[in-house]
Amino acid sequence: MTKPRYLPYGYRIQNGLITPDTAQAEYVRQIYQLYLAGNSLQEIAKHLQANSIPYSDETGWNKNTVHRIVKNPAYCGKDRYPPIVEYTLFQKAQVLCQRKAPTYTEALKDIRGDIICPDCDSRLEWQTKGHRWRCRHCAAFSVQIAPDILLQSIATTMKRLQDNPDSINDQPLSHNTVSIEAEKQQAEIDEMLSAGEFDAASLIQSVLSRADTQYLCCTAGNADPMTLRIKEALAAAPPCNTFDPKLYHAIADKIILHRTTSIQLKLVNGMVV
Structure with a gap:
């Protein structure tokens, strides 16, 4: 029987009643034990993945899915769910969670x-x-x-x-941004040339920089550089x-x-x- 999506991991419907899923309930208890033993949420997720333990959601195990289990009061018998872990164990996990929680x-x-x-x-x-x-x-x-x-x-x-x-x-404004930068560099080069006296090495560097900017614009083809970067x-x-x-x-x-x-x-x- 397909498990309804609203049920927390570890439970199933049997004869019209919510009951613990034997295998999944054991994994839930393991999660609490590992967490109280000092393992991080990420470490627990990696442990579950490494042991090929299935999860009912397509997202699989990660620190968020583990965190939801550690924080869900259903597992200690709240909201008409049969308990999977003892209430005292659940409370210890909440204290540890609060201590670890960042602002x-x-x-x-x-x-x-x-x-x-x-x-x-x-x-x-x-x-x-x-x-x-x-x-x-x-x-x-x-x-x-x-x-x-x-x-x-x-x-x-x-x-x-x-x-x-x-x-x-591609966003057209990205092309304009590149063109504007190239024009700005060209204006600086023109100003250096019109002054009559300039440092040859600085002029060459400016020309090469201007060429690099133009090259990026031209080689992007139909895709602007920032789209390519993404x-x-x-x-x-x-x-x-x-x-x-x-x-x-x-x-x-x-x-x-x-x-x-x-x-x-x-x-x-x-x-x-």
Whole structure:
């Protein structure tokens, strides 16, 4: 019988009742034991993967899936679920979780300066009291969102781009940016020549730099350089199942956070996805 998607990992429906899945329940107990023994969420996920332990979601095991199990009170008998772990064991895991939990801004240190308002593009600020993001300029605000959920949303968007690189379109303004830079360099060269007296080595360096800029523009073909950079970074990175700060900074410029906490990425080529 197919297990309903709303059931937490470790449970199944049998004769119309929610009951522990024998094999999965044992894995849940292992997760708690490993966590209380000092293993990190990532280490536990790697252990489960290495032992080919299946997970009911297509995303597989990662620190977020393990974290959801460690934090879910269903496993100690809450919300009409039969208990899989003892209540005292669950409580010890919560104490350890709280001790290890970083502050919101620490968890988002790689991106907190990039989160912008969907209405006015102003930077959003984190409000500790309301546990939400707020725009100081237009007063727009988001509903509450946990840092791991926000990071996973970004990771999901980047993974979608990895799976569909052809969906990344060239942005005409990127060509203009390159052309403007080349023209600026040409103006500097013309100014040096019109002055009559100049350092030959400096002039040669300026001419070569101008040629490099023009070459980048010409060799991009139908793809602007920033779009090429995005596609190359996505192809070189491992599958983005969790947030990868290195990949994020290579392809994205800003994060547009909507009131409902859905997100869009503004890529370095200007495209919004």
